[in-house]
Amino acid sequence: MSAIDTDSNSNSNSDMNSNSHNKTNEWWIFAVFFSIIIIANAILLGSGSLKWGWSGVGIMMAAAFTIGLYSFLYQDNPLFKMAEHFYVGIATAYLIIVTWYSVILTDIIYALRDLWSQPFSSTIFWQMMAIILPTMIGLLVYTRLVPSISWLSRITFAVIIGFGSGLAIPNAINAYILEQLKPSMMPLWTSAGGIAWGALVIFFGVITTLVYFFFSLEHKGVIGKTAKIGIWFLMISFGASFGYTVMARFSLLIERINFLFRDWIPLING
């Protein structure tokens, strides 16, 4: 046996040992976590803080999932993976359920049934076609499962992407250019003769930021100084957006902490 074979064998042996060690650890983590959760819930039920029933069991489940997911803050671990994977499964099924009841059942099955029950006419025919045609186009995507005819799925993509692109053109022009231009060019002086500081800041902010993003001219001289002011505006905006996002996330965190220490373990009153 060569030296390389001996090395690979010893490596695979150490990998197997490491894997079995990890699995043992995973089982220990699960055992300790579920024991703590069961004991905590038993105490809460015994003390009357939690009521036995669908709502009570729901709170226990929500608490277990919340703690499981927060365990990632220490490091990636089996509890997080368990909660995350289960959540992914549930979220996927929820998407299917919502799609089924709100679109497929309502807009296809019920709509076709209602049209079918009416006397046949050209209007009814075209209304039925308006449902059947997109359904057929949508179903073409499943031809990807049969390699010999998978090219048919391109028709679905072409329709969705083509129409979406066409729709994006007037929408982008309206929402992101025309609707933004007017409020960016408000009078810089008030009717009383004073300076409208808000309008001034917005006007110069827009101009200087656009100059910064205009790379066809070298950023030197007046253009360079204007672009520099544009960078300052960008930094203020990034800082403000960052601060706003942080606070929004913290409000969610406060809500989860409130749930754990008020709804589950009643440590916070009020």
Add this chain to the structure above:
Amino acid sequence: MNFFKKRLPLLLAFFTGWLAVILDYIPHQNGEALMTTITKGLIIIGAVTAFMGIYGLLGHHYLKMKRKNEGWAYSLLVWAGFFIMMLFGIYNNGEWILKPQAEVGGVSWIYEYIFNPCQATMFSMLAFFIASAAYRTFRAKSIEAGILLVAAIIVMIGQVPVGILISERLPDISQWLLDYPNLAVKRAIFFGIALGGVSTSLRIIFGIERAYLGGE
């Protein structure tokens, strides 16, 4: 056959693309009615194709389980979560799948006590990551970095009650930063987004951008 495989999708994208543009600029009731019908058709296409994504996700986890890849037991949990939720969805509180969705029952219970808490927890965890990223990167090494730092601190403190204790004007300054300099920059960025979006859309409609055809 080459026509159907390559040219037909490009022609369809060209035709549907221009149809959407033209319909948007026709202020006629027939045009608006057609636009509504097509938009509803797109929703139907989206709903019908959604199941393909589920097939992909579940197929991926099935292969992991079949091959006993590392962490295959977690893939089992994806399937378990999916089927438990689907069972309640199909049962529909005793009404089954051909009746409108029940407002109460297993689905709403799982949504309220598992889906919602998990979603809120996942999003709230970003607070920690953002805070740790800020701790590592927020160093006022230059004027620009200093401006960003000051703006972030003002907005963060201005949004909480302690801001008023520091200065009564802090919440107003925070709101002013969001309403004026921040808005000005957003508008300038919107112009860029619009120009980029329009040019990308035109590339798709004219068949220059063909990535959606699978790279051919």
